Amino acid sequence: MKDSPAKTGTPRGLKFFYYLFLGILSIFGAVVIVQRLVIGMKVTALSSTIAWGMWVAFYIYFIGLSAGSFLLSTLIYVFGMKRLEKVGRMALVSALFALFGGLGFIWMDLGHPWRFWRIFYNWNYTSVLAWESLFYVFYILVIMGELWFLMREDFSRLSQEKTGGLGWLYRVLAFGVQTPSAEEEEKKLHQNSMKWVRILGIVGIPLAIGVHGGTGAIFAVVGARPYWFSGLFPIIFLVSALVSGAALMTFLYAFFGQRDEDHPSIVQEMAKLMVLFIFIDLLLLFAEYLVGWYSGIPTHAKIYHIIMFGPFPYTFWLGQVLMGMLIPILLALLPFTRKNVYFLGLAGLSAVIGIVAVRLNLVIPAYILPVLKGLDTAYYDKRWTYSYFPSYMEWATSIGLIAIVVLLFSVACEILPLFPWKTKEN
Amino acid sequence: MNEQENTKAESRREFLGKAMLAALGTAFLAGQVEAKASEAAPKEDFEVPEGDEHLIRMQRELKEALKKPAKERRWVMVIDLRKCVGCHACTISCIAENKLPPGVVYRPVIEEEVGSYPNVSMRFLPRPCMQCDNPPCTPVCPVHATWKDEEDGIVHIDYNKCIGCRYCITACPYGARSFDFGENYSDQTPKTSEYEEAPSFDWGKKWERKNGDSPIGNARKCHFCIHRVKEGMLPACTTTCIGHATYFGDANNPKSLVAELIGKPNVMVLKEELGTHPRVYYLV
Numbered sequence: 275m276k277d278s279p280a281k282t283g284t285p286r287g288l289k290f291f292y293y294l295f296l297g298i299l300s301i302f303g304a305v306v307i308v309q310r311l312v313i314g315m316k317v318t319a320l321s322s323t324i325a326w327g328m329w330v331a332f333y334i335y336f337i338g339l340s341a342g343s344f345l346l347s348t349l350i351y352v353f354g355m356k357r358l359e360k361v362g363r364m365a366l367v368s369a370l371f372a373l374f375g376g377l378g379f380i381w382m383d384l385g386h387p388w389r390f391w392r393i394f395y396n397w398n399y400t401s402v403l404a405w406e407s408l409f410y411v412f413y414i415l416v417i418m419g420e421l422w423f424l425m426r427e428d429f430s431r432l433s434q435e436k437t438g439g440l441g442w443l444y445r446v447l448a449f450g451v452q453t454p455s456a457e458e459e460e461k462k463l464h465q466n467s468m469k470w471v472r473i474l475g476i477v478g479i480p481l482a483i484g485v486h487g488g489t490g491a492i493f494a495v496v497g498a499r500p501y502w503f504s505g506l507f508p509i510i511f512l513v514s515a516l517v518s519g520a521a522l523m524t525f526l527y528a529f530f531g532q533r534d535e536d537h538p539s540i541v542q543e544m545a546k547l548m549v550l551f552i553f554i555d556l557l558l559l560f561a562e563y564l565v566g567w568y569s570g571i572p573t574h575a576k577i578y579h580i581i582m583f584g585p586f587p588y589t590f591w592l593g594q595v596l597m598g599m600l601i602p603i604l605l606a607l608l609p610f611t612r613k614n615v616y617f618l619g620l621a622g623l624s625a626v627i628g629i630v631a632v633r634l635n636l637v638i639p640a641y642i643l644p645v646l647k648g649l650d651t652a653y654y655d656k657r658w659t660y661s662y663f664p665s666y667m668e669w670a671t672s673i674g675l676i677a678i679v680v681l682l683f684s685v686a687c688e689i690l691p692l693f694p695w696k697t698k699e700n
Numbered sequence: 701m702n703e704q705e706n707t708k709a710e711s712r713r714e715f716l717g718k719a720m721l722a723a724l725g726t727a728f729l730a731g732q733v734e735a736k737a738s739e740a741a742p743k744e745d746f747e748v749p750e751g752d753e754h755l756i757r758m759q760r761e762l763k764e765a766l767k768k769p770a771k772e773r774r775w776v777m778v779i780d781l782r783k784c785v786g787c788h789a790c791t792i793s794c795i796a797e798n799k800l801p802p803g804v805v806y807r808p809v810i811e812e813e814v815g816s817y818p819n820v821s822m823r824f825l826p827r828p829c830m831q832c833d834n835p836p837c838t839p840v841c842p843v844h845a846t847w848k849d850e851e852d853g854i855v856h857i858d859y860n861k862c863i864g865c866r867y868c869i870t871a872c873p874y875g876a877r878s879f880d881f882g883e884n885y886s887d888q889t890p891k892t893s894e895y896e897e898a899p900s901f902d903w904g905k906k907w908e909r910k911n912g913d914s915p916i917g918n919a920r921k922c923h924f925c926i927h928r929v930k931e932g933m934l935p936a937c938t939t940t941c942i943g944h945a946t947y948f949g950d951a952n953n954p955k956s957l958v959a960e961l962i963g964k965p966n967v968m969v970l971k972e973e974l975g976t977h978p979r980v981y982y983l984v
Contacts, residue, residue, distance in 0.1 A: 314882040314912050315864070322803045322878035325866040385864015385879065385917030392843040392863055400839035403867055407842065497836060497974060498873035645875040646827065646970070648810035653791070657803020657881055 296681040303674015307382060310671050315385050317667035321657040323650070324641040328634065328664040329383040332672055334489055335518070335633040336376030336679075337410075338511065339626075341486035342519020344369040344417065344478060346547070351420070351468075352475040357543055360536065361527050363424055363692050368522060368683060370417045373485075375679035377410060382671060402492045409484045416478045421690075423470040426451045427463060428691035443689070486515040499640040500574040506562050513555045514632055520548035521602065521625035528619025532693045538615050545606040545618040548625060552599055577639050584642070585661065593631020597624045638662060746932075754944050755934070757957050763932055765950035770851045774952040775924055777935070778961045779826055780983040783945035786811055786824035790937035790946060797925065797936035799900040801909065802885055804878045806922035807937055826946065828937065829876040829922035830970065830978030831855050837868040837877060846919070853979065854926050856903060859914035868919050873971050874978075882909075882916040901927040924948070 310317050320327050347365040349355045381387055393407045429448035433441055454460050490511030493502040524544040531537055566574045581590050605611045605621035612618070642660055644650040650660045664672075748760045765773050786809060794800070794807045810825040835855050838846050845861035846868055848854075869877040886893045899908045900915070904927040907915050925935035929948075933939075938948040949958035961967070962981045969978045 315879070315917055316881045316883050318881075320879070320881075322805075322869065323875065325869040325879060380865075383865070385866070385919075386862070386914070389843075389861075389863040392845075392861060396843040396845070396861060398839075398842055398844045401842040401867070403840065403865065404842035492867070495840070496871050498871055641870075645873055646810060646825075648812045648825070649808065649827070649875050652808035652810040652827070653805050655802050655805070657879070657883070658805065658808075 293681075293684070296677055296684065299674060299677035300681045303671065303676075303678050306667060306670040306674050310382060310667060311387060317665060319662055319665035319668060321655075321659050321662070323644065323658055323660055324638065324662040326383075326637050326641070327662055328638075328668050328672060329379050331630070331633040331637045332676075333376050333379040333383065334511070334636065335630055336372045336379060337489050338486055338515035338629065338633070339518045339522055340369045340372035340376060340413075341482045341512070342515040342517065343372060343522060344413075344482045344485075344519070345516060346519045346523055347420075348475045348479050348482070351471050352479065357536075358540060360532055360540060360693055361523055361544065363421070363690070363694075364526055364531070364687070365519070365523055366417055366421050366424070367686055367690060367692065368526065369519075370414070370421065371679055371683040371686065372522075373410065373414060373417070374682070375675065378675050378679065379672075382675065402488060402495055406485070406488050406492060409481060409488055413478070413481045413485050416474050416481055420471050420474040420478065422447075422449070423467045423474065425691050426467060427453050427460075428694070432691060440689070483512060487512045493636070493640070496640075498645055500571070501566070501577040501640040504562065504565075506558060510555070510558045510562060511636075513551060513558055514629060516551040517548060517555050517598075518626060518629040520544060520551055521622040521629070524548050524622030525619050525626055526622075528615045528622065530687070538613070541615045541618050542612070545602075545612070545621060548622060549603055549606045552603060552625070556599060573643060576643055580642050581635050581639050584639075589631045589634055593628050594635060596628070598628025598632055599625075601625075602628075754947065754957065755939065758934055758938070758947060758949050759932075761949050761953060761956045762929070762934060765953060765956075766930075766932055768950075772952055773852070773950045775831070775853055775929065775979065776949065776951040776958050776962065777828060777831075777924065777938075777980045778947040778958050778967075778983060779980065780943075780945045780947070780961075781823065781825060782983065783943040784809070784824040784826060785943045785945075786822060787942055789940045789942055790826055793936040793940035794922070796895075797928075798902060799895065799898055799909075800920075801880060801896070802883045804880050804920050806876075806878075806920070825982070826937070827874060827876065827970075828924070828980055829855060830874055830976065830980045831924060833977035833979065834975055836974070836976060837872045840867045840871045842867070852926060854923055855921070856923070857919060857921065859902070859905075859907065859918045859920075862914070862918040864917040864919070866919060873974055873976065877919045877921045880909075880915050880918055880920050882912060884909075903927065904930060 318327065318329075343365045346358075347362050347369065350358050350362040350365075381390055384390060393404055397408070398404045426448060429444045430451050430453045433444035433448050435441075436444060451463075454463060487508040490508030493499070494504060494507035497503050524541060527537075527544060528541045531540065563578055567578050569575060602621040602625040605617050605624070611621075641662070644660060748763060749756055751757075788809050791805065791807050791809055795805065798806065800806065807826055807828045810827060812823045812825070814821050814823050831854050833848070833853075835848055838848055838855060841847075841862075842865065843861055843863055845859075845863070846855065846857045849856045864879070866879055869879060884892055884896045886896055896909070899906045901907070902915065902920070903923055909916055925933070925937075928935060935946075935948050938946045947958050947961060949956045951959050951962060953959060958981075961983060964983070966984050967981050968984055969981055971978075
């Protein structure tokens with residue numbers, strides 16, 4: 275057969291330090307997560323009044339990354355954007371691991387993590403959160419199914435080529451699929467695979483919209499919090515998910531994609547998509563802020579004031595606006611940076627980090643104003659406060675869990691055939 | 701006029717004495733209930749004294765209501781904001797009754813300054829759980845751990861089912877739910893105080909806060925002291941209110957004190973526009 279796909283050009287030494295760094299962080303993460311599970315929720319800086327904090331922000335961040343990456347892959351496999359085909363598998367793999375990250379964060383956030391199974395056992399159909407949990411499960415299955423159909427031919431080839439543990443792993447992953455030797459049949463198998471990928475992709479579109487739009491709905495249905503209580507809220511979640519997905523793919527493909535003649539054009543295409551989504555996001559954000567602010571109703575308008583000029587203005591101005599919007603837009607549009615894949619990759623990275631600020635600002639400000647006037651001074655207790663800054667343990671577990679997810683994702687990217695065996699025509 | 705005042709004062713004095721006795725009695729009874737929690741102690745059918753004092757009357761009406769089938773009762777709380785002096789006795793008695801840890805408070809009292817000097821006064825607003833007839837907190841629970849009980853009309857929480865996601869805390873428009881972080885007031889002192897190790901009886905069940913077990917890691921809230929009410933005792937906040945500002949009873953009994961009080965134009969509920977239909981009424 276042909277040569278195996280061109281490996282990315284990362285030097286060996288750099289890779290070693292990358293894995294060493296991630297490995298150390300992951301072990302640290304595992305330790306602090308166990309600590310969190312043993313000690314309980316008192317390790318957080320949360321209170322009875324600010325009930326959701328950084329972990330929930332990271333939960334919606336990762337769910338957003340996942341839904342965004344997945345929807346991007348459907349552009350390729352369902353809507354036939356052939357130019358981006360080489361990004362497809364990477365998008366699906368990151369969708370899968372980002373989802374694991376999101377679920378890890380929300381699991382860690384439960385007061386009784388070991389009772390999570392009750393969501394399925396005592397499933398309550400009136401709860402958006404319960405629906406979401408179902409969505410996540412089906413969504414994982416669809417992503418895994420799609421990945422398998424995409425990769426099964428490569429698994430079977432790799433299982434013949436590799437020996438030892440890896441060969442065994444590929445044999446298991448191939449599930450008994452064998453690439454026929456005849457070219458005619460090989461083509462047939464491939465067509466069958468792509469048919470299934472397309473079907474699963476179609477099923478996945480409403481699922482992915484449900485996964486992140488629904489995650490937005492978890493917040494939007496809460497009538498008690500005017501900041502969230504709007505029909506636009508789930509849509510903002512979706513669009514910012516698309517931003518983060520496109521940004522992540524731009525970054526990953528710019529730095530770790532397949533270096534061939536298509537590489538620059540693919541990265542540029544992704545960056546354009548990202549900018550398009552950022553502009554839609556900006557429009558929605560403007561609509562939401564304008565309507566909320568214009569009325570001047572304190573429970574709604576004050577929150578925007580708090581976000582922009584409150585205790586953490588940098589989250590909004592530096593995170594959400596500068597890193598999440600301005601830098602990516604400028605790098606992707608300025609004439610001397612827009613052709614350079616590395617600048618575009620950095621634009622993606624900037625947006626990926628900036629979206630963290632977006633997520634923090636979607637969750638926490640809703641709690642800053644007491645639901646009843648004067649409730650903030652009605653009782654004095656450190657768990658009855660209206661200010662929040664994540665505790666050391668919240669930072670540590672968050673960094674640790676992110677390191678674990680990135681490590682698993684990186685290993686998966688090393689093992690899985692991320693790019694098609696040979697670029698197929700037609 | 702004067703005579704009337706005198707009799708009023710007299711009866712007030714008389715009442716205070718009775719209230720002291722009642723309070724002592726309840727404390728004693730509570731102690732008894734705790735001591736004999738394991739045995740099925742025969743329920744003591746105590747005599748309610750004659751008289752029209754609020755506590756006595758509510759106590760008598762409570763006993764009458766308990767004779768009715770559960771579904772025909774409608775427990776409501778009425779709080780007279782004109783009488784509330786902001787002493788926080790209800791907050792404290794609730795914490796004592798339910799052995800609430802740091803961060804968990806079922807009935808804080810909101811204090812607000814009204815007007816400007818020299819026309820200035822304080823307004824106090826005790827805030828228990830509203831026990832809404834259309835609660836926004838129950839449908840959001842992913843695991844059916846909280847519900848509007850058909851029998852007693854209280855918004856219940858099953859601590860053993862609750863996974864601690866805190867969605868209900870987020871959804872309550874009154875901030876009536878709090879989270880048990882598993883802390884103790886005596887943390888970082890050499891010894892956990894005894895009162896913190898004593899079990900609580902939320903929802904009529906015995907709860908020991910140990911080793912991260914429920915109710916640690918759960919959403920917790922006011923339950924109208926339903927464990928007391930079932931035994932014929934008024935909620936702790938009601939019996940300890942020094943200003944007679946808190947009333948409790950069965951609004952389905954048209955002759956009851958609470959029914960009398962909420963049938964007046966000076967009654968209001970919090971955030972009526974949300975359609976939650978609270979069972980806590982305020983007199984203004």
